[in-house]
Amino acid sequence: MKKILNILGTLFLGTVLLYSCKISNKENNPRQITKHVILIGSDGFGAYAFEKAKIPNLRKMMNEGAFSLQARSVLPSSSAVNWASMIMGSSPELHGYTEWGSKTPELPSRIVGEEKIYPTIFSVIDTQMPEAKKGVSYTWEGIGYLFEKNIVDLDFNGKTDEETTEKALKFIIEEKPALTFIHLSHPDNVGHQIGHDTLEYYAAVEKVDSLVGKIINTLEENGIMDDTVIIFSSDHGGVGKGHGGKSLLEVEIPWIIYGKNISAIGELKSSIVTYDTATTIAYLLGLKAPDFWRGKFITEIFKNEE
Numbered sequence: 001m002k003k004i005l006n007i008l009g010t011l012f013l014g015t016v017l018l019y020s021c022k023i024s025n026k027e028n029n030p031r032q033i034t035k036h037v038i039l040i041g042s043d044g045f046g047a048y049a050f051e052k053a054k055i056p057n058l059r060k061m062m063n064e065g066a067f068s069l070q071a072r073s074v075l076p077s078s079s080a081v082n083w084a085s086m087i088m089g090s091s092p093e094l095h096g097y098t099e100w101g102s103k104t105p106e107l108p109s110r111i112v113g114e115e116k117i118y119p120t121i122f123s124v125i126d127t128q129m130p131e132a133k134k135g136v137s138y139t140w141e142g143i144g145y146l147f148e149k150n151i152v153d154l155d156f157n158g159k160t161d162e163e164t165t166e167k168a169l170k171f172i173i174e175e176k177p178a179l180t181f182i183h184l185s186h187p188d189n190v191g192h193q194i195g196h197d198t199l200e201y202y203a204a205v206e207k208v209d210s211l212v213g214k215i216i217n218t219l220e221e222n223g224i225m226d227d228t229v230i231i232f233s234s235d236h237g238g239v240g241k242g243h244g245g246k247s248l249l250e251v252e253i254p255w256i257i258y259g260k261n262i263s264a265i266g267e268l269k270s271s272i273v274t275y276d277t278a279t280t281i282a283y284l285l286g287l288k289a290p291d292f293w294r295g296k297f298i299t300e301i302f303k304n305e306e
Helices: 002-028 047-051 056-064 079-088 121-128 141-145 161-175 188-193 199-221 276-284
Strands: 036-042 066-072 134-138 154-157 179-184 228-234 252-259
Touching: 036 079, 036 161, 036 199, 036 276, 047 066, 047 199, 047 252, 056 066, 056 199, 056 228, 056 252, 079 121, 079 141, 079 276, 121 134, 121 179, 121 276, 134 141, 134 161, 141 154, 154 161, 161 179, 161 199, 179 199, 188 199, 199 228, 228 276
Parallel strands: 036 179, 036 228, 134 154, 134 179
Antiparallel strands: 066 252, 228 252
16 A cells, blocks of 8 residues: 555655646747747827827737726836836836936846847847848837847837838738838827827827738738737827826827737736736747846736636
8 A cells, every 4th residue: 555655745745846847838938929020109198199199000909808997107107218117128227218218227127138228029039030121111220229230130110100111011011021010100299299189290190000000911912911919009198298207198009919819808807017018018929028027918918718
């Protein structure tokens, strides 16, 4: 009997260890959800804009994917600090970019990687998928200070959102990149010049929606959308002709995810902060996010999976 109990005990421990190894391997090597991720960032697009704007393409993404209109920017609710947080998976206390127009970290980065900046999602891809293509096409020149230029395959600063979009689509079609970040300057420009929550502001929002539609249609026509996930988000909203404060009109931003293996879940209940975006992109590509990142991947978007 003692011998039998010893054998059973050994089998039990072996099973536990095997199960633990499977869990560990799954965590260290997550399953790749999609081959391509496109991050569309629209500057100054407050979540409140969804109440009045005619945005059929974004609503298509929301209806056929998952979304939150209560995602939040980090503080201050300004551009560079939030774009940095979005692609660096962490808050300004760690990456060091703290202002609207930060070109270098005002606070020394807690971790310093390529080109002496806090490691972005591009460096994660470069390390774990060294053969994968990756690119950034942006209209606001300030984006150019927030990523490692020497490791991306596209670094393009367009003069208009249309030019920025065209360049990104050409890159996507020809190179089939793992990640493309497309930054659009609207509706932020109109928000500053004329004002948020104005007819002109919503016209700019609708212009962004038309560019989103062009991106989706082009991907579908070229057979790329079948293995692509698109994330749409913003850096901040606005009040009057400014932003940077602590009101929900400035802090609440849209977060929409749509495409390959993303079920039509609709509105998400998760509390989402902009730095969760980078970690979610890593998860979608089957990559392990750095331990020093503070973002989490939004597991709720996969709740329908077995």
